[in-house]
Amino acid sequence: QSALTQPPSVSGSPGQSVTISCTGTSSDVGSYNRVSWYQQPPGTAPKLMIYEVSNRPSGVPDRFSGSKSGNTASLTISGLQAEDEADYYCSSYTSSSTLGVFGTGTKVTVL
Amino acid sequence: EVQLVESGGGLVQPGRSLRLSCTASGFTFGDYAMSWFRQAPGKGLEWVGFIRSKAYGGTTEYAASVKGRFTISRDDSKSIAYLQMNSLKTEDTAVYYCTRGGVVLVDYWGQGTLVTVSS
Numbered sequence: 001q002s003a004l005t006q007p008p009s010v011s012g013s014p015g016q017s018v019t020i021s022c023t024g025t026s027s028d029v030g031s032y033n034r035v036s037w038y039q040q041p042p043g044t045a046p047k048l049m050i051y052e053v054s055n056r057p058s059g060v061p062d063r064f065s066g067s068k069s070g071n072t073a074s075l076t077i078s079g080l081q082a083e084d085e086a087d088y089y090c091s092s093y094t095s096s097s098t099l100g101v102f103g104t105g106t107k108v109t110v111l
Numbered sequence: 112e113v114q115l116v117e118s119g120g121g122l123v124q125p126g127r128s129l130r131l132s133c134t135a136s137g138f139t140f141g142d143y144a145m146s147w148f149r150q151a152p153g154k155g156l157e158w159v160g161f162i163r164s165k166a167y168g169g170t171t172e173y174a175a176s177v178k179g180r181f182t183i184s185r186d187d188s189k190s191i192a193y194l195q196m197n198s199l200k201t202e203d204t205a206v207y208y209c210t211r212g213g214v215v216l217v218d219y220w221g222q223g224t225l226v227t228v229s230s
Binding site (some may be wrong): 003034035036038040045046047048051052057089091092093097098099100102103104105 | 155156157158172174175208213214215216217218219220221222223
């Protein structure tokens with residue numbers, strides 16, 4: 001089972017919007033609405049930001065939004081803030097024996 | 112407040128065993144599946160395995176990379192999840208995270224414990 005493909009890095013100035021893509025296949029992202037996104041600031045544990053494609057857990061700012069089209073899921077951060085600087089990982093359920101697969105990770109830099 | 116605290120990490124030689132513990136608090140432990148993830152130094156996240164709640168049979172699932180070597184168990188009376196790691200390899204070196212949830216939807220993570228497999 002190959003990892004989901006994410007861009008290595010994205011950047012933006014404070015207040016701008018950035019979008020991170022997460023490309024899989026018809027065996028994972030394309031077939032299931034079970035896509036999550038995690039934020040991991042340096043040296044800390046991951047934090048759930050989005051689940052089931054577009055749902056935000058309590059406490060996650062509405063600046064974070066998720067969507068999906070075909071085999072690609074996306075995370076958009078609107079109104080970028082310095083505290084958003086972190087690594088972001090997508091994750092999807094998969095029909096393979098692996099059950100779940102992570103993305104390669106994207107480093108978000110706030111300029 | 113939900114808290115997950117891992118312990119048991121450290122330096123171990125290849126081929127040896129190690130058991131990690133995850134002590135949970137702040138929620139009804141027995142109602143939830145519990146998972147383990149890992150992250151090798153400078154690398155991405157990898158799901159290791161999970162154990163279902165007793166209501167769903169308490170059964171386990173594992174990633175192919177650890178199947179047959181790692182075993183997850185739970186003690187609901189103590190709110191502790193375990194990860195027994197046998198026949199450790201250098202490529203098992205990673206920070207291991209205990210989490211609440213299954214494979215994809217994981218809502219709480221512990222702080223992680225470092226396992227280093229080296230001679």
